[in-house]
Amino acid sequence: MLKRTGIACSEDIERARPDETRRKQGPVAWIECFREIPCDPCHDACRVGAIEEFSDINDLPCIDHEACTGCGLCVAACPGLAIFVIDETHSETQALLALPHEFTPLPDAGDEVVLMTRSGQEAGYGRVHRVQAPRAFDRTAVIWVIIPQDLVEQVRAIKPLHQVIDEEGGEKQ
Amino acid sequence: MIWMRECEVAVVGGGPAGLSAALEASTLGAEVVVLDRDDGPGGQLIKQTHRFFGSRAQHAGVRGIDIPDILTEEATEQGVEMIFGAEVAGYYPDGVLTFKKDQKWCKLRPERVIFCTGASERFLAFPGSDLPGVYGAGAVQTLMNVHGVRPGQRVLMVGAGNIGLIVSYQLLQAGVDVVAIVEAAFDIGGYAVHASKVRRLGVPIMTRHTVTRAHGQQQVEGATLMQLDEDWDPVEGTEQYVDCEAICLAVGLNPLAELMWQAGCSMAWIPQLGGYVPICDEDLQTTVEGVYVAGDASGVEEASSAMMEGRLAGLGCAHSLDRVDSDRYRQRREELLHELAALRSGPTGAKIREGLQKMQQAQPLRQVLVEGSDC
Numbered sequence: 110m111l112k113r114t115g116i117a118c119s120e121d122i123e124r125a126r127p128d129e130t131r132r133k134q135g136p137v138a139w140i141e142c143f144r145e146i147p148c149d150p151c152h153d154a155c156r157v158g159a160i161e162e163f164s165d166i167n168d169l170p171c172i173d174h175e176a177c178t179g180c181g182l183c184v185a186a187c188p189g190l191a192i193f194v195i196d197e198t199h200s201e202t203q204a205l206l207a208l209p210h211e212f213t214p215l216p217d218a219g220d221e222v223v224l225m226t227r228s229g230q231e232a233g234y235g236r237v238h239r240v241q242a243p244r245a246f247d248r249t250a251v252i253w254v255i256i257p258q259d260l261v262e263q264v265r266a267i268k269p270l271h272q273v274i275d276e277e278g279g280e281k282q
Numbered sequence: 283m284i285w286m287r288e289c290e291v292a293v294v295g296g297g298p299a300g301l302s303a304a305l306e307a308s309t310l311g312a313e314v315v316v317l318d319r320d321d322g323p324g325g326q327l328i329k330q331t332h333r334f335f336g337s338r339a340q341h342a343g344v345r346g347i348d349i350p351d352i353l354t355e356e357a358t359e360q361g362v363e364m365i366f367g368a369e370v371a372g373y374y375p376d377g378v379l380t381f382k383k384d385q386k387w388c389k390l391r392p393e394r395v396i397f398c399t400g401a402s403e404r405f406l407a408f409p410g411s412d413l414p415g416v417y418g419a420g421a422v423q424t425l426m427n428v429h430g431v432r433p434g435q436r437v438l439m440v441g442a443g444n445i446g447l448i449v450s451y452q453l454l455q456a457g458v459d460v461v462a463i464v465e466a467a468f469d470i471g472g473y474a475v476h477a478s479k480v481r482r483l484g485v486p487i488m489t490r491h492t493v494t495r496a497h498g499q500q501q502v503e504g505a506t507l508m509q510l511d512e513d514w515d516p517v518e519g520t521e522q523y524v525d526c527e528a529i530c531l532a533v534g535l536n537p538l539a540e541l542m543w544q545a546g547c548s549m550a551w552i553p554q555l556g557g558y559v560p561i562c563d564e565d566l567q568t569t570v571e572g573v574y575v576a577g578d579a580s581g582v583e584e585a586s587s588a589m590m591e592g593r594l595a596g597l598g599c600a601h602s603l604d605r606v607d608s609d610r611y612r613q614r615r616e617e618l619l620h621e622l623a624a625l626r627s628g629p630t631g632a633k634i635r636e637g638l639q640k641m642q643q644a645q646p647l648r649q650v651l652v653e654g655s656d657c
Contacts, residue, residue: 146473147336147337149337150342165624188475189335190479229484265482266483
């Protein structure tokens with residue numbers, strides 16, 4: 110349970126998940142902000158007005174998935190690092206996941222990374238497709254990672270491979 | 283040598299509340315002097331590397347570390363004088379502040395004073411808690427984010443409020459292994475988004491658990507964790523040992539209110555606000571006329587609220603000095619009260635709302651400063 114463990118439950122995820130049709134049309138934001146806090150920068154970040162203006166700053170963000178272009182600007186702007194963009198049209202078996210990343214050194218496109226689930230379990234490996242870290246993102250990079258289609262709801266972080274090698278004290282084959 | 287001068291508004295503490303108070307009062311034309319014991323402005327902001335919540339009025343989305351520069355630049359433009367390395371040690375009945383600067387005791391007599399002294403960290407006592415390696419979370423943040431020093435390679439965090447969660451994340455960013463976050467309460471106290479971002483990086487959050495012992499001869503080498511029962515007592519047989527080089531305590535803050543006690547402000551014990559706080563009105567004026575308070579010193583909250591409180595106190599001072607006409611004052615006051623109420627209106631503001639209600643019931647009796655007293 111989110112308030113006991115920090116891990117979102119399926120009902121929470123249900124609220125963030127865009128509908129099937131939209132998911133098949135390309136990249137779209139999943140806003141995983143599940144508890145009301147006084148915060149509204151996501152609305153300001155969206156260039157296409159897909160994230161509704163907040164009438165009360167404590168409201169949960171409300172996104173129009175149809176209007177969302179999956180550009181990823183909100184991913185970098187969310188102070189809670191709670192927004193992800195998922196493109197399930199990348200290939201038959203692979204999806205693109207854009208996630209906020211604040212660890213240096215930043216990975217490079219082409220790097221293999223360890224995929225981490227919401228509960229911090231390692232869920233295999235992915236490959237970095239693109240790294241966006243312009244000045245405007247103010248040190249929150251947006252990393253686009255290629256992940257297996259069946260992990261789009263689980264994977265929410267990455268770790269560089271060398272870190273895992275260090276921790277395990279041996280090389281990954 | 284004793285140095286004595288006068289000014290219209292003295293702000294004690296140059297953190298988010300103090301800088302905002304100085305900015306508001308000076309923008310309206312008051313002469314403001316900020317005294318801060320640190321070497322530069324910002325207070326706790328100088329180690330807040332995360333992006334702030336709130337809305338634009340509170341610099342939402344901006345990293346805490348970047349806010350002091352924004353506020354200082356504006357304040358300097360408005361002619362605010364800032365004296366750093368100035369530790370205020372006393373406030374006397376004749377309205378004189380005394381502070382130590384360059385090994386000299388200096389005196390300042392302001393017409394109004396705003397205490398933005400912040401809060402201090404609470405400690406948790408357990409066997410071994412006096413070992414080197416047991417830190418307050420604020421100290422760990424200063425070490426890492428100001429001085430670039432890691433507190434250890436493996437750290438145990440105690441407390442899952444926002445500070446515990448944020449500092450855990452920053453430890454991870456510094457390449458430190460956070461072995462666990464233990465939290466005595468039933469639920470995680472901090473924002474769910476903060477909890478999720480450390481959890482997905484592999485840090486376990488253990489609610490209903492506490493640290494019962496720190497192990498080590500010369501310094502911390504490990505800790506015993508135990509589960510808590512309904513009466514908050516450790517459950518026998520649930521002991522687990524974790525290997526760690528440091529234990530970081532993030533178990534709450536107490537308002538730093540000594541100067542307000544000294545000023546003779548009526549104080550109230552309000553646990554929801556963090557302990558003893560001066561009784562104050564909506565404009566943040568205490569029961570002593572001309573003495574204002576803002577930020578954590580008036581009740582422990584987020585920095586976004588501290589900034590709005592600072593603005594209100596600065597506005598109140600400027601108004602009482604006749605620097606703002608009534609219409610503009612009322613409009614601005616309305617605006618700030620509205621912002622503050624919005625920040626506190628959600629579920630995360632419930633505790634503060636309860637505390638403020640207690641404050642209202644405390645029925646202040648305003649006293650007038652004793653002019654020309656010689657003590």
